[in-house]
Amino acid sequence: MMQIEVISLFPEMFAALTEYGITSRARQRGLYQLTLTNPRQYTQDVHHTVDDRPYGGGPGMVMLAEPLSAAIRDAKARIQAQGITPRVIHLSPRGKPLTHEKVLQLKELPGLVLLTSRYEGVDQRVLDTLVDEEISIGDYVLSGGELPAMVLLDAIIRQLPGALGDADSAQEDSFVNGLLDYPHYTRPEEFAGLKVPDVLLSGHHEKIRQWRLQQSLMLTRAKRPDLLAERPLTKEEARLLKDAE
Numbered sequence: 001m002m003q004i005e006v007i008s009l010f011p012e013m014f015a016a017l018t019e020y021g022i023t024s025r026a027r028q029r030g031l032y033q034l035t036l037t038n039p040r041q042y043t044q045d046v047h048h049t050v051d052d053r054p055y056g057g058g059p060g061m062v063m064l065a066e067p068l069s070a071a072i073r074d075a076k077a078r079i080q081a082q083g084i085t086p087r088v089i090h091l092s093p094r095g096k097p098l099t100h101e102k103v104l105q106l107k108e109l110p111g112l113v114l115l116t117s118r119y120e121g122v123d124q125r126v127l128d129t130l131v132d133e134e135i136s137i138g139d140y141v142l143s144g145g146e147l148p149a150m151v152l153l154d155a156i157i158r159q160l161p162g163a164l165g166d167a168d169s170a171q172e173d174s175f176v177n178g179l180l181d182y183p184h185y186t187r188p189e190e191f192a193g194l195k196v197p198d199v200l201l202s203g204h205h206e207k208i209r210q211w212r213l214q215q216s217l218m219l220t221r222a223k224r225p226d227l228l229a230e231r232p233l234t235k236e237e238a239r240l241l242k243d244a245e
């Protein structure tokens with residue numbers, strides 16, 4: 001069971017994972033354990049202060065090192081008590097962009113501590129002393145690291161063995177074969193004057209497989225040529241792509 005600790009000023013936000021869908025079911029099935037800690041519990045002052053003005057001036061506030069460090073140390077200790085050394089990850093625009101490969105790496109880890117920040121970010125000394133790596137979910141600035149942490153956790157949890165029934169298999173997702181997903185159709189056979197492609201109604205599984213692969217290749221070439229550029233094509237894929245021209 002994957003041990004996940006999250007440090008956040010808004011732990012209630014993580015209900016989006018624990019109360020809904022696949023991530024909720026996976027938790028109920030014991031595929032992972034999620035412990036949420038609010039660094040405010042580690043403040044000493046009457047106002048439970050977690051931030052302060054930046055040295056050097058400038059706008060915004062910086063999260064104090066002391067409460068965060070204490071929260072991270074306790075989270076690490078809970079995981080280490082189970083004989084596991086956790087990876088400590090800070091969600092930040094400065095981090096390495098999240099990819100499917102990274103998700104597949106992280107899902108193999110037995111324990112994670114995710115540090116989420118608000119305000120301008122965290123005191124650098126927390127990063128220097130306690131954080132193993134930083135991950136970004138994209139080149140834009142959000143109000144907090146909670147949504148990035150939930151994006152990361154959702155992507156990881158659905159890859160855990162047993163998280164998905166056959167009905168929602170992860171094997172067929174985009175990026176699994178390095179390509180974008182093929183188009184999907186379900187009832188009715190005609191909608192808004194548009195018919196479902198005949199091949200999908202043919203029951204000819206090999207033809208359907210080839211059609212789907214060709215669609216993935218064409219969509220990837222059109223929308224994400226960068227993905228194709230770094231992905232060698234099989235002989236079949238090269239033929240299907242050429243036939244599509």
Ligand SMILES: Nc1nonc1C(=O)N[C@@H]1CC[C@H](O)C1
Binds near residue numbers: 118120121142
């Ligand atoms: N993009 C991202 N990928 O991971 N995290 C972010 C992100 O925008 N974080 C915010 C920056 C300041 C605030 O503290 C939280």
